[in-house]
Amino acid sequence: MNMNLTILGQLIAFAIFVWFCMKYVWPPITSAMQEREKKIADGLDAANRAERDLELAQEKAASQLRESKEKAAEIIEQANKRANQIVDEAKDTARAEGDRIVAAAQAEVEQEVNRAKEALRKQVSELAVVGAAKILGKSVDASAHADVLNQLTEEL
Amino acid sequence: MAGNSQEYIAHHLTNLTFGKLPEGYVRQDHDGNETVLTESTWTMAHNGQEAADMGFMAFHVDSLGWSLAMGILFCWLFRKVAKSATSDQPGKLQNFVESVVGFVDGTVKETFHGRNPLVAPLALTIFVWVFLMNSLKWLPVDLVPSIAHAMGLEYFKIVPTADPNGTLGLSLGVFLLIIYYSIKVKGIGGFTKELTLTPFNHPIAIPFNLFLEVLGLLTKPLSLALRLFGNMYAGEVVFILIALLPFYIQWGLNVPWAIFHILVIPLQAFIFMVLTIVYLSQAHEDH
Numbered sequence: 291m292n293m294n295l296t297i298l299g300q301l302i303a304f305a306i307f308v309w310f311c312m313k314y315v316w317p318p319i320t321s322a323m324q325e326r327e328k329k330i331a332d333g334l335d336a337a338n339r340a341e342r343d344l345e346l347a348q349e350k351a352a353s354q355l356r357e358s359k360e361k362a363a364e365i366i367e368q369a370n371k372r373a374n375q376i377v378d379e380a381k382d383t384a385r386a387e388g389d390r391i392v393a394a395a396q397a398e399v400e401q402e403v404n405r406a407k408e409a410l411r412k413q414v415s416e417l418a419v420v421g422a423a424k425i426l427g428k429s430v431d432a433s434a435h436a437d438v439l440n441q442l443t444e445e446l
Numbered sequence: 447m448a449g450n451s452q453e454y455i456a457h458h459l460t461n462l463t464f465g466k467l468p469e470g471y472v473r474q475d476h477d478g479n480e481t482v483l484t485e486s487t488w489t490m491a492h493n494g495q496e497a498a499d500m501g502f503m504a505f506h507v508d509s510l511g512w513s514l515a516m517g518i519l520f521c522w523l524f525r526k527v528a529k530s531a532t533s534d535q536p537g538k539l540q541n542f543v544e545s546v547v548g549f550v551d552g553t554v555k556e557t558f559h560g561r562n563p564l565v566a567p568l569a570l571t572i573f574v575w576v577f578l579m580n581s582l583k584w585l586p587v588d589l590v591p592s593i594a595h596a597m598g599l600e601y602f603k604i605v606p607t608a609d610p611n612g613t614l615g616l617s618l619g620v621f622l623l624i625i626y627y628s629i630k631v632k633g634i635g636g637f638t639k640e641l642t643l644t645p646f647n648h649p650i651a652i653p654f655n656l657f658l659e660v661l662g663l664l665t666k667p668l669s670l671a672l673r674l675f676g677n678m679y680a681g682e683v684v685f686i687l688i689a690l691l692p693f694y695i696q697w698g699l700n701v702p703w704a705i706f707h708i709l710v711i712p713l714q715a716f717i718f719m720v721l722t723i724v725y726l727s728q729a730h731e732d733h
Contacts, residue, residue: 296509299615310521314525323533
């Protein structure tokens with residue numbers, strides 16, 4: 291166990307290694323570690339934020355969905371109402387149109403009946419004249435008996 | 447292996463020494479032939495006596511070599527990671543290195559309250575380097591010396607922290623830093639005041655205070671070095687003693703002792719580191 295220059299050698303080696311470690315080893319490793327720590331912290335922050343954002347977005351989506359459902363229901367209701375209205379209107383119009391057509395037809399029929407009556411009357415009077423002439427054996431002057439004929443016609 | 451057990455132990459506890467033998471020194475080779483040196487020479491010591499006679503002008507080639515090797519291993523490994531350090535997903539090696547760095551950094555932050563960019567790298571260097579030097583003890587005691595012997599080297603002791611020179615070199619570095627930062631932070635006046643006027647703040651007590659404080663100051667590096675050395679040396683001696691037993695019971699003692707060193711080796715490295723941080727922290731405290 292001799293004490294000798296080995297002490298100095300060891301001291302110098304120690305100094306060199308410490309210097310090397312301080313200059314070339316410690317800074318890069320610790321800075322990488324700190325950087326990673328920061329990255330992880332940022333990542334966790336971002337994750338928290340994203341979670342919150344997601345929650346908000348979900349809420350928003352749900353409310354929008356609800357709103358649009360309500361709106362859709364409203365629109366459908368309106369549409370139904372409108373459809374009913376249209377149908378009712380159409381029914382009314384159709385009914386009115388039908389009534390009108392029926393009325394027109396009735397009027398026409400009446401007119402036709404009157405016309406036929408008129409024609410028949412005329413023919414009856416003629417037949418009456420012809421019949422009378424046959425009975426009398428001679429012709430009857432229609433004009434001479436016009437008033438009689440007319441009276442007859444009126445009576446028919 | 448050397449003849450009897452005493453020789454064996456002495457052999458295993460002698461460092462490979464390269465030093466200066468004085469002029470007129472009488473060297474003895476293995477056959478007992480004596481040669482007288484005509485002038486002082488730098489040479490490899492052939493035996494423990496020569497190593498001791500070299501005095502202070504000598505180097506323990508094995509201690510220095512292995513501590514340099516371990517230090518370079520540390521620098522190379524950590525530098526490799528530092529160069530490719532990424533803040534993205536780290537690889538296995540980076541993960542390991544980062545956990546060591548994080549551990550040391552945490553210890554420094556807990557213990558050292560001043561602001562000094564040197565302390566944390568210093569602590570890391572001490573922790574890893576001392577750990578690596580200590581861990582050489584896990585190698586079987588005869589393995590490296592017998593390889594060295596085959597290469598023609600008489601003595602070889604590989605654990606640098608089981609050499610008081612190795613640990614004292616480290617603690618001397620710490621001691622110089624303590625002195626440097628004490629003066630830098632407190633000023634020469636403040637440091638002198640601390641040495642002379644504490645714990646008893648009275649002019650009469652100055653000699654007593656000075657004695658107490660200087661003693662305390664000098665005890666720091668000494669206890670630091672001797673604690674590590676003592677633990678490693680004792681462990682080494684026990685390993686050597688076990689190696690002297692018959693081979694069929696060696697493993698029964700060797701294995702538990704080596705397992706026990708899984709605790710001792712990192713613990714001693716850790717203690718050395720923590721005490722260094724504490725001492726430097728004290729040096730930064732201004733009263």
